[in-house]
Amino acid sequence: MxxxxxxxxxxxxxxxxxxxxxxxxxxxxxxxxxxxxxxxxxxxxxxxxxxxxxxxxxxxxxxxxxxxxxxxxxxxxxxxxxxxxxxxxxxxxxxxxxxxxxxxxxxxxxxxxxxPGVTSAIAVPSSQGIPVTRRGISSSFWVMTATKKDGNFSEDLKFAAKSSATLIILMGVRKFHEIANEVTKYRNPHTPFAIIQNGTLQKETCITGTLNMSNSIQDQLNISLPGIIVIGNVVAEHPSFFEEELQRVLHSNF
Ligand SMILES: C[S@@+](CC[C@H](N)C(=O)[O-])C[C@H]1O[C@@H](n2cnc3c(N)ncnc32)[C@H](O)[C@@H]1O
Missing domain, CATH: 3.40.1010.10 (Tetrapyrrole methylase, N-terminal domain)
Incomplete structure (x- = not known):
């Protein structure tokens, strides 16, 4: 035996x-x-x-x-x-x-x-160069699923959106647009977000933008893949925002 x-x-x-x-x-x-x-x-x-x-x-x-x-x-x-x-x-x-x-x-x-294991909630944003906290920008983060068992939004999403914490949302890609709308009730629509799918794998993808762009973004997502949504000013540390800023500065010179 x-x-x-x-x-x-x-x-x-x-x-x-x-x-x-x-x-x-x-x-x-x-x-x-x-x-x-x-x-x-x-x-x-x-x-x-x-x-x-x-x-x-x-x-x-x-x-x-x-x-x-x-x-x-x-x-x-x-x-x-x-x-x-x-x-x-x-x-x-x-x-x-x-x-x-x-x-x-x-x-x-x-x-x-x-x-214990390395959680995707922190490691996946990290692998994209997105810190979940940064001195002077965000001093806490909130890891959550957006919806409860019954499919409705969790109260936590509202509380987290009202705070200044970085929002890290697991299992939410399918509802990204709705999540962004909910968060926009409490945060600036120009708040940056990132959606990282297949994080730390070779086929990792990352889409970034600001909350007011969520409608057009939802169609670009393959909802069958695992993904993490990060919302908050720390996302502006992602290189894509440097490029955007660079483009803005370059164009403003003409
Ligand atoms: C049931 S939860 C389990 C989380 C896991 N225990 C952890 O600590 O990472 C599964 C969710 O984690 C997220 N996830 C896990 N691995 C991921 C990855 N490599 N890339 C993106 N999201 C991932 C997705 O939101 C996925 O739907």
């Missing part, structure tokens, strides 16, 4: 070399890996081919696992294989439903450890 245990490991924001050293070590010690769809294939390819790997994410092809299914699978595989590594995108505790998995496994007396 294998002794069951579970490690919840943060895989980092995307690029396979952005997992922590501890995370990678634990991954190599896995008896089986249950991973989310946003986990890089390159990272999985670095792990011994004989270790079974099952994709349990919502974007994993034709199989769609409910959270209930995933909880049960973790426990079942821990009894069959021993050490289950539950590999999650970013950090397990940032919109990762890690608590539900820990509680379920623990209710069977299975020991669970957590290996």
């Amino acid at each position: 294998k002794s069951p245990r579970v490690s919840l490991v943060g895989a980092g924001p995307g690029s396979s070399d952005l997992i922590t050293r501890r995370g990678f070590k634990v991954l190599q010690e896995a008896s089986i890996i249950l991973y989310d769809a946003l986990v890089s294939e390159e990272l999985l390819n670095e792990i011994d081919i004989t270790i079974p790997k099952i994709c349990v994410g919502k974007r994993c092809g034709e199989h769609s696992f409910t959270q209930d299914n995933i909880n049960k699978l973790i426990v079942e595989k821990a009894y069959t294989y021993g050490h289950v590594v539950r590999l999650k995108g970013g950090d397990p505790f940032v919109f990762g439903r890690a608590c539900e998995e820990i509680e379920y496994a623990s209710s069977f007396g299975i020991p669970v450890t957590v290996v």
